[in-house]
Amino acid sequence: MDRISLQERFGIIGRSDAIRQVIDRVRQVAKTEITILVQGESGVGKELIAQALHQLSERRHKGLQIVNCGAIPEGLIESELFGAEKGAYTGSVDRRAGYFEEASGGTIFLDEIGEMPLTAQVRLLRVLENGEFSRVGSSKVLRTDVRVLAATNKDLGREVQAGRFREDLYYRLSTVIIRVPPLRERKEDILQLFEHFQHRFAQQYNTSSNQLSDDARRLLMRYRWPGNIRELRNVAEQSAVLLEGDAISETELRSFLRGVSASQDGLLPVVSPGSEEKEPDRERELIYRALLEIRLEMRGLKDQMSALLGTFQGSSSKAMVVHRDSIRREIQEMVEDIPFEIEGDADLDANGYDPDPQDEPLPSLEDAERKLITEALKRFEGNRRQTAKALGISERTLYRKIKEFEDAE
Numbered sequence: 015m016d017r018i019s020l021q022e023r024f025g026i027i028g029r030s031d032a033i034r035q036v037i038d039r040v041r042q043v044a045k046t047e048i049t050i051l052v053q054g055e056s057g058v059g060k061e062l063i064a065q066a067l068h069q070l071s072e073r074r075h076k077g078l079q080i081v082n083c084g085a086i087p088e089g090l091i092e093s094e095l096f097g098a099e100k101g102a103y104t105g106s107v108d109r110r111a112g113y114f115e116e117a118s119g120g121t122i123f124l125d126e127i128g129e130m131p132l133t134a135q136v137r138l139l140r141v142l143e144n145g146e147f148s149r150v151g152s153s154k155v156l157r158t159d160v161r162v163l164a165a166t167n168k169d170l171g172r173e174v175q176a177g178r179f180r181e182d183l184y185y186r187l188s189t190v191i192i193r194v195p196p197l198r199e200r201k202e203d204i205l206q207l208f209e210h211f212q213h214r215f216a217q218q219y220n221t222s223s224n225q226l227s228d229d230a231r232r233l234l235m236r237y238r239w240p241g242n243i244r245e246l247r248n249v250a251e252q253s254a255v256l257l258e259g260d261a262i263s264e265t266e267l268r269s270f271l272r273g274v275s276a277s278q279d280g281l282l283p284v285v286s287p288g289s290e291e292k293e294p295d296r297e298r299e300l301i302y303r304a305l306l307e308i309r310l311e312m313r314g315l316k317d318q319m320s321a322l323l324g325t326f327q328g329s330s331s332k333a334m335v336v337h338r339d340s341i342r343r344e345i346q347e348m349v350e351d352i353p354f355e356i357e358g359d360a361d362l363d364a365n366g367y368d369p370d371p372q373d374e375p376l377p378s379l380e381d382a383e384r385k386l387i388t389e390a391l392k393r394f395e396g397n398r399r400q401t402a403k404a405l406g407i408s409e410r411t412l413y414r415k416i417k418e419f420e421d422a423e
Contacts, residue, residue: 015041015070024066026059027210028203032195036063039192044070049142051127051187052165054194057244060165063194064123073161076120079113084126091134092150099151114147118158127187128168128179135180142186162187197239197246204234207243211250221254229264237271245272384419387412 017037021027026037043050044067052060061080068078086094097112113122124130130138141147145157164187173179197204208226216223226234239245249270257266387405394400402412 017041020066020070024062024069026062026066027207028200029206030200030202032200033203036192036194039190040066040070043067043190043192045072047161048189049162049187050164050190050192051170052163052192052194054165054167055196055242056167057242058194058196059243060167060194061123061125063192064125064163064165067163068121068123071121071161073120077117078120079117079122080125081113081122082125084129088131091131092137095134096137096147097149099149101151109149112147112149114141114158114160115156117160119160121161121163124162124164126166127164128166128170128173132178132180135183139180139183139186142183197242201235204239204246205231207246208234208250211247212254215251215254219255222258224253224257224259224262226267227261227263230262230267233264233267233271241272383415387415387419 015023017034020037020041026033028034040063050067052063054060064080065078068074081095083091093110093112095112095114097110097115100109124138137147141158141160142162145159146155147158148155170179170184170188174181174184197207205226213223215221241248249267252270253262253267387401390401390405391398394404398412398416399409402409405412
């Protein structure tokens, strides 16, 4: 199968030299039985490469077993991979086969192999060496005929140096390495990928497929795409569903890009292929994202407070009319110490309630939160469901907050 046919069959979009090299390597090794390690950042499409490797192999008529090693708890991963005998661990009521036993004759894809604990690595090495394994809780040796593909977004060489990954397993897995480049190293594919996803989602949601303006195209090319193709697909889906009109502007597109502020300077620089990202730039990016998350959390808390205040101010029941002044005073006492401005505080001042925050030192956000929850619980006579609803949070969050307050005492 030639490169173009392979890309069309498996939906691998791109004309860049970087992606062509990946396709050529897949074509070279797919029909062999060799173990392959697929390396690449999160969101680059490592599973898609594994699908292509399996479907082009002699094992394509058997199943492809996909295992996310990072999603399985450490205490269960060995039983999941190799099976377990009845009573081997708490809750094991029947004998069960593991992934390697079920995948015999086919292919097993171990995604996020760098998350596998050391104890499971020992068992995996044995399978790779001679196809032998034993179920948890049994000494009986079983055999499996399976081809192993693995993937990781970590530098396994560094993991070996840090003692988190076995050196012998690393060499056994990395017989052939296929590195899938991040999106920033294949910039010439960005527009083609975006238009492909947008057209697909426009058909799926029965919406129009809008064209990108020149400024929007330049924005896509300049953005760093920390989430790679997964993030690009998400942006294309949002644009297909939420945007109307004949063309997508830079301003409209900018709102969908994670980590991009409203200003032109908010865009993270794009590193050209072959160059290495400096450590200060990486730290600056992490700090920037953390600040954005804090800002969003503060805004959400302010919105919850405003909604709670509006609930009492907007009520028209007779009981609420009778007690409105007292309720306003109590609610004002609950929120006046929050160290940020609440929407609608101009109305409170007009009604004669001036907290005069300069006269007293501001409390911590934790103290303000504790006071708010405590007063709300008093108002609803300890009814946590009504309290959570009034505060605009889930009951689970309320229970967790109360537990945190009790533990701190």
